[in-house]
Amino acid sequence: MFSYVSHLYCPKCQNTYSVDEPANLCSCGSPLLVAYDMDALKVHFRKESVIGRQPDLWRYHELLPVKKEANIVSFGEGMTPLLEMKKIEKELDIAQLWMKDEGLIPTGSFKARGSAVGVSKAKELGIEEIAMPTNGNAGAAWSLYASRASITSHVVMPVDAPIVTRKECAIAGADLHLVNGLISDAGKIVGRSVKKHGWFDVSTLKEPYRIEGKKTMGLEIAEQLQWKLPDVIAYPTGGGVGIIGIYKAIKELMELGWVREDKMPRLVAVQAEECAPIVKAYEENKTSSDFWPESRTAAFGINVPKAIGDFLVLEAVYETNGCAVAVSDETLLKEQQHIVRKEGTFICPEGAAVFAAVRKLRSEDWIKANETVVCLNTGMGIKYPETVDVNVPLLSPEDTL
């Protein structure tokens, strides 16, 4: 079998749904998660199965929700590099510091994973029109994958979202609209519009398959570390789908017996100081977050004042003995410059926030010197050229340096 997907279930009320019909939220309002036939997988899917397969996320197709290979819509996404950051490792005095570089993926951001799986499943379900709000990168990714699948996409994006992502949506042929407001405002417009037109709503976590795409980051980290789990995985957290996906991936790997550890990596949710609803909830030991008023940060991708999956993010943090940390814009932009100069990796501001958080956690000895840490860089720095100032000399052809 190409996929061992079984059904959808609600993590709140345990209600179940079919994977053969379009589904959004549970009737109780919670996001839905995807279940697999784990007993059959234990027999038919072994870690040796993936050796020699294409270096993309579809190498784990048995543990993904697309039933027919012909429905896969792909640009070759996945198996992004896991780079050892040797200079920063030494600087921070950590045994191993790895960066999972999600800049090296179609559309230049980790959003490609969710849209590859989400659009493929939408195609499998015969969906013809999708709609979503976006802070930029998700809209770009879903628009481009939708074009490949001949699906029409309707996208609403804050006017302040990165210009490059606006251009990606436009050239992909999406029905793009800007809004004078935040992603939460864009979400409300989409909510009203899908009701009016009958489009399929693919907003974060209102569509259950995006998590499955994101979870492949966790599968890949484990495979790339030879099925040995790291001590800590740190992730920039906006909507939180990445951290929810990585948590789900590791639980599935443990159930399948592909990893020997019985201890989960401690998951760290990193946010910006001026948009830190998950960090606030964590510090108050709560299981859900409050809307963060007047949020703003240079790390635009994590400017999410209230995530619909906040309770799942917090569960992932609590259950793994992880934590949630906020860093200031000044700190993360300084960290971005530092990382690029030292390691040559032009990471995005969200990725820089993660390194800044790890630096902080190491200084507090929450991360120990003998530990292995994986930082997620969720996109290419060049998608946000406005974060770099250039002031250089202009020469004439007859000049010499």
Next chain:
Amino acid sequence: MFSYVSHLYCPKCQNTYSVDEPANLCSCGSPLLVAYDMDALKVHFRKESVIGRQPDLWRYHELLPVKKEANIVSFGEGMTPLLEMKKIEKELDIAQLWMKDEGLIPTGSFKARGSAVGVSKAKELGIEEIAMPTNGNAGAAWSLYASRASITSHVVMPVDAPIVTRKECAIAGADLHLVNGLISDAGKIVGRSVKKHGWFDVSTLKEPYRIEGKKTMGLEIAEQLQWKLPDVIAYPTGGGVGIIGIYKAIKELMELGWVREDKMPRLVAVQAEECAPIVKAYEENKTSSDFWPESRTAAFGINVPKAIGDFLVLEAVYETNGCAVAVSDETLLKEQQHIVRKEGTFICPEGAAVFAAVRKLRSEDWIKANETVVCLNTGMGIKYPETVDVNVPLLSPEDTL
């Protein structure tokens, strides 16, 4: 042995040089090429050797010039996707149309390959400062790899080069200068400056290892097509290192016996109508090109009025029964829009030029219906956001689509 590199040789006068000392051009003025111990390789390096290796260009390390693995400077570059373009295939009535997507590589352009190998070899040779002129992407790539290798880079770039690449050089910490002129003017500034300061000149083809990085595109295409060569490979040609590299790769594969065909793929050099020195030389059946005055094109990466390796590009075209084709800016920009809307792949203008050229060659039946064609897309479209106009509605939060 990690590498079977043997020596450098001049394709014009057959002079040889050591690979253990820094080398630029031959004393006769020609670029140098890298030779390997092919007899030893035939015994010790088989196509089965690469199975299960990391999906990056270092999987071919025996056929690359870096002698010690510890000298490798890498961001995980290589093994970019080979995507079947099914809609365009049907539209053009071609048996198989593949796109090698060099957007999916560190720094977002194929220049990463040349700089990964070039900077690694520079590190191996103990070089501490490099200098180069660039149309943008090469400068960005070399600056970032140099930072990772703790090598200082001096870069001179036309003031009209894409802004994003300027920002990449700046954040990498390069000693960046802009020039009021073309890449040929930047080259003259670098020429004078390396003499004055004793820096190592890594200008296109003045440094012999860049070709070796680029040739891995040819190795990967063959491996990804299960060691069966395509009928045609089309490439956007500025400095021409890519096409020279692919030609070299295929000759080496034939010599090693990894491919069964005894016929080379026909190599197509694609240029822009307003900068087409190679096309002009080809049409006049010449073995070298003339400087193209007042060149300009929206495909900035191929705005090279005179390539130092022009005779090698023309050799590759003639020896493979290939051809050289020019397309107008209007045509290539229209093709870019068309490809993105149809296939969802946000290719760069240079890549779009290749698809436009293949469309033309197919209409003239130079490419036959039963043939397999590979188009090289040399970078991400988002590196040139200025090629996309966006004119979309601005909504208020209370609006509905």
